[in-house]
Amino acid sequence: MKPSPKNQQRIICLSYLGALILLGNAAYAQDVTQAQTCLECHKEKDLTHEVNGKQISLFIDGEPYKKSVHGELSCVDCHEDIKEVPHGETLAKVDCSKCHEEVQTGLKGSVHEIKNGPRCLDCHGDPHKMLPKSDRGSFVNHFRVAATCGQCHSDVAPLRDFTVPPSKKEMLYKESVHATELANGNEKAPTCTQCHGAHDILPLSNQKSRTNFLNVPKTCGQCHTSERDQYLESVHGKSAESGHKDAPVCTDCHGEHAIFRVSDQRSPVSFFNVAGNTCGRCHASIVINEKYGIPSGRVDNYFNSYHGLALQHGSPRVANCASCHGQHLILPSADPRSTVSPQRLVETCGKCHSGITANVLSGPIHSEVTLRSKTIVAWVPRIYIPLIVIIVGGMVLHNLVILWAMLKKKFAGDKQQPQYQRFTRFEIIAHIILTVAFIALVVTGFTLKNPNSWWVTLLSYLYLTEEIRGIIHRTAGVALIAVSIVFSVYMVVTRRGRSETLAFLPRPRDLRHVIDQLAYYMGKRPTPPEFDRYDYTEKMEFWALVWGVIIMAVTGLILWFPIQAFHYLPKWAIDIAELIHYYEAVLATLAIAIWHFFFVIFHPEEYPMSTTWLTGKMPYRHLKHRHPLEYERLDIDKSEEETKE
Numbered sequence: 001m002k003p004s005p006k007n008q009q010r011i012i013c014l015s016y017l018g019a020l021i022l023l024g025n026a027a028y029a030q031d032v033t034q035a036q037t038c039l040e041c042h043k044e045k046d047l048t049h050e051v052n053g054k055q056i057s058l059f060i061d062g063e064p065y066k067k068s069v070h071g072e073l074s075c076v077d078c079h080e081d082i083k084e085v086p087h088g089e090t091l092a093k094v095d096c097s098k099c100h101e102e103v104q105t106g107l108k109g110s111v112h113e114i115k116n117g118p119r120c121l122d123c124h125g126d127p128h129k130m131l132p133k134s135d136r137g138s139f140v141n142h143f144r145v146a147a148t149c150g151q152c153h154s155d156v157a158p159l160r161d162f163t164v165p166p167s168k169k170e171m172l173y174k175e176s177v178h179a180t181e182l183a184n185g186n187e188k189a190p191t192c193t194q195c196h197g198a199h200d201i202l203p204l205s206n207q208k209s210r211t212n213f214l215n216v217p218k219t220c221g222q223c224h225t226s227e228r229d230q231y232l233e234s235v236h237g238k239s240a241e242s243g244h245k246d247a248p249v250c251t252d253c254h255g256e257h258a259i260f261r262v263s264d265q266r267s268p269v270s271f272f273n274v275a276g277n278t279c280g281r282c283h284a285s286i287v288i289n290e291k292y293g294i295p296s297g298r299v300d301n302y303f304n305s306y307h308g309l310a311l312q313h314g315s316p317r318v319a320n321c322a323s324c325h326g327q328h329l330i331l332p333s334a335d336p337r338s339t340v341s342p343q344r345l346v347e348t349c350g351k352c353h354s355g356i357t358a359n360v361l362s363g364p365i366h367s368e369v370t371l372r373s374k375t376i377v378a379w380v381p382r383i384y385i386p387l388i389v390i391i392v393g394g395m396v397l398h399n400l401v402i403l404w405a406m407l408k409k410k411f412a413g414d415k416q417q418p419q420y421q422r423f424t425r426f427e428i429i430a431h432i433i434l435t436v437a438f439i440a441l442v443v444t445g446f447t448l449k450n451p452n453s454w455w456v457t458l459l460s461y462l463y464l465t466e467e468i469r470g471i472i473h474r475t476a477g478v479a480l481i482a483v484s485i486v487f488s489v490y491m492v493v494t495r496r497g498r499s500e501t502l503a504f505l506p507r508p509r510d511l512r513h514v515i516d517q518l519a520y521y522m523g524k525r526p527t528p529p530e531f532d533r534y535d536y537t538e539k540m541e542f543w544a545l546v547w548g549v550i551i552m553a554v555t556g557l558i559l560w561f562p563i564q565a566f567h568y569l570p571k572w573a574i575d576i577a578e579l580i581h582y583y584e585a586v587l588a589t590l591a592i593a594i595w596h597f598f599f600v601i602f603h604p605e606e607y608p609m610s611t612t613w614l615t616g617k618m619p620y621r622h623l624k625h626r627h628p629l630e631y632e633r634l635d636i637d638k639s640e641e642e643t644k645e
Contacts, residue, residue, distance in 0.1 A: 034074060035062075035065065035073075035074055035075055036062075037075075037085065038060075038075045038085075039060060039062050041086075042058055042059060042060040043059070043060065043061075043062060044059065045057075045059045046059075047059055049089065060128050061128070061129070064128070064129045065128045065129065067131070068127075068128060068129055068130045068131060069130050069131065069132050070127055070128070070130060078094045078127070079091055079092075079094065080092075080098075094127070096120045103120075103199050106197075106198070106199035106200035107199050107200070109200075109202060109206070110199060110200055110201050110202060111201050111202065111203050112199075112201060118152065122151075123139060123140060123148055123149075124138075124139055124140055125138075125139045140193075140198075142182075142187060142191060143182060143191075145191045145192055145193055146173055146174070146179065146182075146191045146192055149192045150171075150173075154171050172256075172257035172258040173192075173257045173258070175258050175260070175266075176257060176258050176259045176260060177259055177260055177261045177264075178190050178191070178259060188223065190222075190223060194222065194223075195210060195211060195219055195220075196210060196211060197210055211251075213240065213245060213249050214240065214241075214243075216249040216250050216251055217231050217232060217237065217240070217249055217250055220250040227328045230327075230328035230329035231250070231328045231329075233329060233331075234328060234329050234330045234331060235330055235331060235332050236248050236249075236330060239292075244292075246282070246288055246291065246292070248282060253268060253269055253278050254267070254268065254269055255267075255268055269322075269327075271316060271320060272311065272314075274320050274321055274322055275299070275302060275303070275308070275311065275320045275321050276299075276303070279299070279321040279322075280299040283298055283299050284298075284299040284300070295366070297366075298366040301366045302321070302366065306318070307319045307320070319352060323351075323352075324339060324340055324348055324349075325338075325339060325340055326339050340365075342361055345360060345361060346358055346360060346361070385458075385461060388458070389458070389461070403608055403609075406608045407608060407609060407611070410608070410609075410611060411611055411615075414611060414615075414617070414619055417619040417620070417621060418619065418620045419617040419618065419619050419620065420617065420618050420619070420620055420623050420634070421616060421617055422612060422616060422617065422618045422623070423612070423616035424496065424616065425616065426490065427616065428613070428614070428615075428616045430483050430486070430487050430490075431613055432613075432614075433479060433483045434480065434483055434484075435613075436476075436479075437476040437477075437479040437480040437483070438476075438480065438588075438592070440472055440473070440475075440476035441473060441476045441477060441480065441552075441585075442585070442589050443459075444469045444470075444472050444473035444476070445473060445585055446585070446589075447459060447464065447469055448466075448469065448473075449582065474560065477552075477553075477556050477560075480549065480552075480553070481549070481553045484549045484553070503532070503533040503534050504534055504538075504539055504542045504543070505539075506539055506543070510536040510539060511536075512529070513529045513531065513535065513536050514536055516528070516529040517529055517536075530628045530629055531626065531627050531628070531629060531630075532627060532629040532630055533627060533629075533630045534627075535626070535627070537595070537599060540595075541591075541595065541596055544588075544591060548584060548587075548588045551580060551581075551584045552581065552584055552585065552588070554577075555577040555578070555580050555581035555584070556581060558574060558577040559574075559577060559578055559581060562574060565577075600613065605622075605625075
């Protein structure tokens with residue numbers, strides 16, 4: 001039987017090795033130190049060896065090996081346990097530290113010196129093809145090292161067994177200004193090794209680590225020298241040098257891997273982010289303010305000022321924190337060099353406000369004015385808040401008196417007219433309960449969503465605390481649900497209710513009525529359309545109410561009983577319920593204010609208010625004008641009614 005090509009190669013290899021042995025020890029000793037000797041077997045591409053059940057290729061390409069950093073070495077320089085050819089199946093692990101002793105020293109205590117941690121070849125690649133660091137093809141070349149580190153640090157799986165938190169650090173780095181500069185060919189742009197080191201990568205907790213918070217300014221300062229010098233002189237730098245870990249270093253403000261240009265809106269130090277997301281993160285902290293004796297309320301005070309309000313409205317010209325305090329050389333106001341010191345404040349403000357005088361020094365810039373403040377400015381809210389309550393309250397009472405008088409006059413006028421009982425007592429009571437519950441829900445709901453609004457502040461002075469607000473809101477919600485359920489049963493079970501349901505059903509003519517109604521008021525039609533018991537506006541309101549009550553009841557119960565909801569719903573479903581509850585409330589409030597109130601209060605024919613919702617009655621003349629088809633069906637003497645009119 002003819003041997004297979006693979007076996008033929010093995011026979012040739014073994015024959016060659018046998019011939020070497022026959023040549024004697026002297027000849028062997030000369031050949032075993034030559035790479036060519038080993039390549040006689042390892043040049044075969046299908047040469048493999050089984051390791052832990054996997055076939056590992058033993059093929060070595062001679063040409064790349066010659067060009068590699070190890071090209072001048074013989075195989076036995078690394079594989080020292082090879083004493084004869086052919087050698088045994090299992091060879092000792094190559095010890096790179098025999099030549100690279102300084103690397104081994106650097107790895108001592110490194111984060112990579114762990115069980116199953118990365119080996120030399122994991123970072124540097126195949127030792128038989130390993131190129132010098134200066135070669136762009138090298139895995140540890142300046143332009144490729146980020147991708148090399150990213151083999152582990154951009155994937156969750158390799159880090160799962162270690163204490164390193166899984167992240168997408170390489171992906172974050174790729175978005176950064178450093179990676180962008182590197183991609184543009186800037187050899188000075190930093191990569192992983194410039195910040196973390198190459199072999200002596202120490203954990204963050206180690207004070208010798210380049211990325212330990214004490215050393216971060218020096219690490220970044222390798223490139224950003226002027227910024228480093230300014231920072232080390234600043235109040236933040238001095239505090240960090242003293243060992244205060246709350247003091248911000250470069251990475252706290254600029255980020256770690258996803259470092260963007262200041263002009264990039266994704267940067268935490270961009271114009272619109274620096275005040276709230278960066279400076280505000282520390283200076284709005286009660287813990288930090290108390291710990292270091294920093295006056296509280298500075299951030300809120302800024303955002304309530306013109307500068308802060310304009311910034312929130314998107315103005316690119318107003319001052320933010322850095323505009324006044326500087327960027328890296330931030331000094332305490334007591335330091336004459338500080339841009340906010342009494343000696344320089346006029347100059348700082350004058351950059352934007354030319355002609356400003358030293359009067360700007362007469363009061364604190366960031367002081368928060370409250371009722372507890374001990375300054376003369378604090379008397380303004382002490383005077384005005386009671387004044388607003390008294391004056392506006394008096395106006396409300398004054399207008400209520402007038403409104404009540406006008407309503408009484410309208411009531412009296414309507415009583416003198418023949419009236420039609422349009423709604424039953426039950427329907428009137430249900431509508432009143434629904435109205436009161438809806439208004440209570442709107443006020444107490446938006447109070448929670450807008451805690452800093454002026455009207456919420458005013459309500460707080462009327463003792464509407466969160467506990468009282470919550471009780472009122474939930475009570476009103478229960479009342480809304482209860483009256484809706486009872487009314488739904490009424491609309492289905494009773495004869496009157498079923499007739500009302502049929503009257504509310506949308507019909508094709510309703511769409512034509514919309515067009516005809518608008519055409520009439522625009523002067524394109526001589527007469528308005530004739531409506532039946534309910535016109536299209538009333539039908540829209542009714543079915544919007546049905547839809548809204550169902551949505552608000554379901555989402556409201558989910559938010560009221562979140563623990564029980566978690567037994568049946570995922571977190572995202574509860575988050576969606578909260579959003580729907582809020583936006584449905586906005587929609588319902590605007591619809592009632594713009595649509596319903598117009599037709600029952602502000603419509604010229606109804607002003608100051610339709611009394612039908614209180615009495616259930618409507619004058620026949622009004623019914624004939626608004627609902628002529630229903631009027632025609634009534635079993636009354638039309639001529640007598642017209643005479644009374």
